[in-house]
Amino acid sequence: MEVSICSKCLGNGDALTKYASGSQCKVCTGVFDVYAVKQRNSLVKTLVCHRCSQQRNICQCCLLDLSWGVPTELRDRLLSLIHDDPSLKTQEARNDMMRRFLSLKDVKLGGAQITSQTDSLEELKPLLQINKSLQQDLYASNHYLICNLDKSIPKWKVESAVDGIVGIEGSVESVSVNPEARVACITVKDDASTKFVEKLEKCKSKGKMTVRGKLTIDRFNTVVTSLQEPVKLDGFSDNLGIFLQKNVLFAESRRDRETPGRRTQNKPGKPNKVTKRSKRARDLEL
Template sequence: MPKADINKAGWEQSEFPILCETCLGGNPFVRMSKQEYGRSCGTCARPFTVFRWNPGQGARFKTTVICQTCAKVKNVCQTCLLDLEYGLPTQVRDTALGVQSDAPNSDINREYYAQNMESKLEGNKSALASLKTSSAGKEMLKQLARTDPYYKRNRPHICSFFAKGECKRGDECPYRHEKPVENELSHQNLQDRYHGKNDPVARKILSQNAESAGLKPPDDISVTSLFLSSLPSTSTELTIRTHVLNSLPSVQPTQLKSVVHVEKTKCAFINFRERSVAETAAQAWANGLEIDGEMVMVKWGRSRPSQPTNLASLPVAGPSSVAAVS
């Protein structure tokens, strides 16, 4: 075998990309260019076959940014990195289904991991197909899913010359003449979007869904507990703790402060150590939490009432104290 072929061992070669309907575009006769080993994958850094095409009139040219193996591992589009089934960010999907990716984030093992996953995944099979997920999470994704293509996402980028006030091309300019909006949604990292961590778009979707379900975080930031009601009669403190941690794979056991189970009223208080963790749990349980085959209702805990000042315990000012003050 030639030396060049040995160096290409483990590199990915494909005939057609894995794309969502939005990125592919509405034109059934789309023309694509193909370049073998055109770039390194944005997640595993392995060279792969790159595809480039124009999804429609007035749209910008699009290209694949991750390899097919990484796309199958997370069941996402090779271009926009959104879930192929629901059209949502991976952080939204993984939070709803209680799924945690075991893919390494470091440069040391990610190429080795991708090669092993490539041998396990056959055809277009996804790594998420065999996972057991809760019915509440699936129902939540069905409500949030984008069923129709969103071709607005294929628009040209904003003209940098227009933003500086220097573009003189007018209507002939192939880019959009709009002022860029500076917020957290305009700064997204490919790695974070793929692994479902610190994704601003996902946080916005999850927070809006939690508010619509009546789980808006209380103004009192000291509230870090959630209230579970209508628990099954077979529930115990141990089973509740187990289901809570299993539904929140990104939460460490040490971040769970305590679980107070009131067996008589079939309710429980889930106390977290940090407010951010409690908000993550509320977003994941917006459609309820499944425990022992039954759906449990979730609400935010209440603020502790401020302790009233005990006037009887205060010293009474006598004549001597008044004189000392004067």
């Protein structure tokens, strides 16, 4: 029995039910043996065949990456940024014939070339932590990521800017700066974190949740986001800055930019048709 199912989809059910030639693969459209496992009141079934799952290193049920647990689109985008290699994006065939031909090859497609390795998770663990924290409330943690930081700004200027907002010296517990990636990771003391967030200039709100803040450090405007836990930034170069600009700064500017609606021009109405009755009425008025 050849199946590739993640632990979340498999759950506690070790016994799988097999349906021989039960369905068509959602990727290659070929007929394959469907396996199903019962979870509570639902039945989780495999959606793609085992070969397509191995080629993309994805779970046959939820279609997420087996190593990282993220969608393949996000996985390939992160890997292509870090390695500066566009070929790490999975290229899918456009017609059924090419899909079936591709499924016969014993190759790894896109980011599966890296995530299928056992030590692949350590390479992108900091980036995955940052990506999960991008929509987190600023009040949820006392760890923060500062983006768009100028390369000339040292650690003490970051600490001084935070202390100036809080109004207390020594409010920063720890700080790490990566000049090449133009980011800094800071941890504010628990008694000063709430005051730090309240004094920040808010630049984005999601309902009742504030997920972005603006901080001026040495005349440079930076963006502050919350982190679930401190992130080690030593192993990253400017690729991390590119990722954050596309997912934090550029995304923010797109949301804030107002898209003008279609302008409706008031077209002049058609002149009333002149009839014998209207002509007679006009003559009487004159």
